[in-house]
Amino acid sequence: MSLSFPAARRSLSALAVLALALPAHAQNKLDTVVTTATRTPQRLSEVLADLTVITRADIERQAAASVADLLRNNGCAEMVRNGGAASTTSLYLRGADTRHTLVLVDGVRMDSQATGGASWQGIPLAQVERVEVLKGPASAIYGSDAVGGVVQIFTRKGGGKTSADLGVGVGNLGTRKLDGGIFGGTGPLDYAVTLAGERSDGFNATLDVPGSFSYIPDRDGxxxxxxxxxxxxxxxxxxxxxxxxxxxxxxxxxxxxxxQPQNDDRALQDTDAARLSWTGQWTPALQTQLSYGESRDRYETRPSPYLTITHVRNLALTGSYLLGAGSQLNFQAERIEDKLENSGLVTAGVGKRHRNAIGAGYLFNAGAFSLQAHARHDDDSEFGGVSTGTLLAGYEIAKGLRIVGSAGNAFRAPTLYQQGTVYGPDLSQPGVQALQAERGHNVEFGLKYGSGDTEVSATAYRNRVGNLIVFGAAGSCRSAFGCYQNVAAARLQGLSLAGSTTAGIVNLRATVDLQSPKDAATGQRLARRARHTATLNADTALGDWLLGAGVQASGARWDNAANTRKLGGYALVNASLQYRIRPDLRLQLNVDNAFDRETSTAYGYASTPRTALISLRWSPQL
Structure with missing residues (x-):
């Protein structure tokens, strides 16, 4: 059995409308404190931007294969993957390219200066406490990369009485999982230690389709x-x-x-991150944080010899000062250093650059009216200065119901690979200029309703991204095969609907995205973006049982920029069943793609078939 997207879309839309219209109960999620929207703590009810929070409970209940799957399942982004959970993965936030989403892990910037954007397949999930997804440009707060939005991942923390958490799971496709952690604190100290391992025999990641150069009928684990x-x-x-x-x-x-079907081709991805921070509350009004972070993204293929390593260093001073009731000033000073080791670079295989930045923000709240203004200037060692700004405003037109709007710009710096290989601009040629930063200009308007545990939002947006860097015709570089150039522009516009509530004993969450991401010059839809996507998730507790189900639906997409090769739409059904054996011991079954729907998000590559995972989780107090 499988579901067509039109039928699934109609069902999801009806269920979403029903979910969003239901009354509120119990817990007030709007009191949740978040930091991504302004880089300072805020209650969720005060956030003017389009922000989604995914909690640890959501992560454990869904048992997603990766961070990318988690975001796709919760309607935060479209996902494209070349095979299984370890394969190259891209995420499109509001239709923006994967390199236009800034990814932070505990405040550490994750990036690849070879491909651009974070290597999603290498970001660990077992240690994640929560995820905050900010949609819309945020360069005025974070600098480069945040053209489409920001995904900030927070790992698990310790504190209080010592506790442990141990999980073990087995499933089809030869999948085995094991993770554990110890959390606690004593006196002024707190700690958290986690370990996780996973193995899978996988499935055949490639398809036998016309033009495929890599199809081999084997399992890719x-x-x-x-x-x-x-x-x-x-x-x-x-x-x-x-x-x-x-x-x-x-x-x-x-x-x-x-x-060469006899080759055991492997991709090795190492992701490392470290951060030191000092937070000080100097007076009731003044708070600062000084932090230093490093990340390393290492990607290697064997036996074919390819190796690329990105190092990112980030030193930042951020803070806030309360000017008075409902008025706050934020400030920041930051230095970011990028380093790429890649044999394709003409500068002895190593490229470097740095950016220095200063910024400020003003937050004002006067009863029903809220205003936020953010500005930042980044000075890049390669292409000079970029100034960005964002203005947001909100007005409560009825109790719990706000109208919000914003306008802002953002940028993405060219990667060191785009600048420094034979495919980058040859500045010795007359009239050839260095690559410039890609620029985004966004306006959006929305309605937000929040009361108790009910949240509803509708956001219409239009983001024009210019100076897009593409691999174009030869002539401006030293390669005869083609060159990187600032020649394209994209128009990203759409409507995002999201809501969650509790109807009796059932928790409901739904999203619907209607979008039109197009090449501004040709009018063609951007590759691998659907016009419609939707999700619906529900769960309920019955005594010691917790039952859950979800649907992820996507319309048809074009695999190429010319819009000549089509990828079909799909609707996937997931289900979960959890039994509490005792307060600290739970047994869980997760079935994803329950009807074994055959899908493809990239031409020539298969997506994950039906998977079933049985897991046991023990969380004792020690």
Missing amino acids: WRKHQASLRLGARLADGQRVEGVVLRSHVNGQYDASKS
């Missing part, structure tokens, strides 16, 4: 190993220091060429 350590200490009242270290290793099989 993967292995993942992850670890994290967090230590914190309260030095005095209002003074806290913290250190975080995490590492992830992914070893995935892939089919490189059907002419």
Whole structure:
């Protein structure tokens, strides 16, 4: 059995309308404190931007294969993957390219200066406490990369009485999972240590389709190993220091060429991040944080010899000062250093650059009216200065119902690979200029309703991204095959609907995205973006049982920029069943793609078939 997208879309839309119209109950999620929207703590009810929060409970209930799957399942982004959970993965936030989403893990910037954007397949999930997804440009707060939005991932913390968390799971496709952690604190100290491992025999990631050069009828498995350590200490009242270290290793099989089926081709992805921070509450009005972070993204293929390593260093001073009732000033000073090691670089295989930035924000709240203004200037060592700004306003037209609007711009700096290889501009030629930053200009308008545990939002947006860097015709570089050039522009516009509520004993969450991401010059839809996507998730507790189900639906997409090769739409059904054996012991069954729908998000590559995972989780107090 499978569901067509039109039928699924009609069902999802009807269910979403029903879910959003239901009355509220119990817990007030709007009191949740978030930081991504302004880089300072805010209650969710005060956020003017389009922000989604995914909690640890959501993560455990859904048992997603990766961070990318988690975001797709919750309607935050479209996902494209070349095979299984260890394969190259892209996420499109509001139709923007994957390189236009800034990814932070505990405040550490994750990026690849070879491909541009974070390597989603290498970001660990087992250690994640929550995820905040900010849709819309945020360069006025974070600098480069945040053209489409920001995804900030927070790992698990310790504190209080010592506790443990141990999970073990087995499933079809030869999947085995094991993760564990110890969390606690004593006196002024707190700690959290986690370890995780996963193995799977996988499935055949490639399809036997016309033009496929890599189809090999075998199974492409993967292995993942992850670890994290967090230590914190309260030095005095209002003074806290913290250190975080995490590492992830992914070893995935892939089919490189059907002419060499005997090869055991593997992609090795190592993701490392570390951060030290000192937070000080100097007076009731003044708070600062000084932080230093490093990340490393290492990607290697074997036996074909390819290796690229990106290092990112980030030193930042951020803070806030309360000017008076309902009035706050934010400030920041930051230095970001990028380094790329890649044999394709003409500068002895190593490229470097840095950016210095200063910024400020003003937050004002006077009863029903809210206003936020953010501005930032980044000075890049390669292409000079970029100034960005965002203005947001909101007005409560009825109790719990606000009208909001914003306008702002953003940018993405060219990667060191685009600048520094033979495909980058040859500045020795007359009239050839260095690559410029890609620029986004966005306006949006929305309605937000929140009361109790009910949240509803509708956001209409239009984002024009210019100076897009594409691989175009030869002539401006030293390669005869083609050159990177600033020649394209995209128009991203659409309507996002989201809501959650509780109807009796059933928790409901729904999203619907209607979008039109197009090439501004040709009018063609951008590759691998659907016009319609939707999700619906529901769960309910019946005594010691917790039952859940969800649907992710996507319309048809074009696989190429010329819009000549079509990828069909799909609707996938997931289900979960959890039984509480005792307060600290739970047994869980997760079935994803329950009807074994055959889908493809990239031409020539298969998506994950039906999977079933049985897991046991023990969370004792020690």
